């Protein structure tokens with residue numbers, strides 16, 4: 532079984548792969564955002580893709596999500612694990628906590644979020660999306676967090692915004708009222724496409740900030756996200772390696 536890994540901001544480091552080789556893959560949607568790095572982790576075949584490109588040049592709106600998912604499926608990935616930094620919309624989700632997402636709210640507006648640009652005659656494709664993240668993969672991620680004793684949350688609803696700007700306070704409070712637990716700029720789109728493509732998909736999210744809903748601390752900025760992510764990246768890597776070992 533080949534496993535795809537999509538590395539988000541701060542976790543697009545290909546060093547975790549043994550015997551890496553880079554492969555170029557083309558898709559009907561153009562090239563993916565990075566070359567695919569194939570190799571092995573814990574004796575399993577894996578393919579790593581850097582969501583925003585190896586030099587982080589693709590903005591959240593311009594990540595080629597369709598090409599990324601298509602490319603991973605094309606090279607034979609039967610499951611996709613992804614990582615992402617998220618802002619916390621809940622007091623109890625602290626900086627450095629891991630959240631194993633189980634739901635999303637899609638608040639994006641300017642991106643291709645379906646493979647179905649047109650329907651086959653008399654065959655509309657309306658994909659069920661009630662529980663979009665793969666439960667078996669989620670269970671593996673939760674179990675790995677428990678194994679290491681990391682502070683984590685077994686569930687969480689992510690709201691994915693268009694970005695690249697952060698939210699206003701009014702938006703941040705609205706997302707809280709809607710029931711979102713964390714916020715980011717990529718996961719919903721990627722998850723939708725993986726579900727449409729029939730590839731089980733799950734995400735380990737790392738909370739890096741409190742967005743801007745809290746009045747007792749300054750609003751989020753990018754430097755904070757990078758600092759907290761770097762300090763805690765090792766947790767995400769070890770969870771991924773452990774899950775892959777158990778798959």
Ligand code: ADE
Nearest residue numbers: 616617618714715716742
């Ligand atoms: N990614 C990490 N923190 C975020 C935030 N506060 N808003 C949107 N995306 C994020």
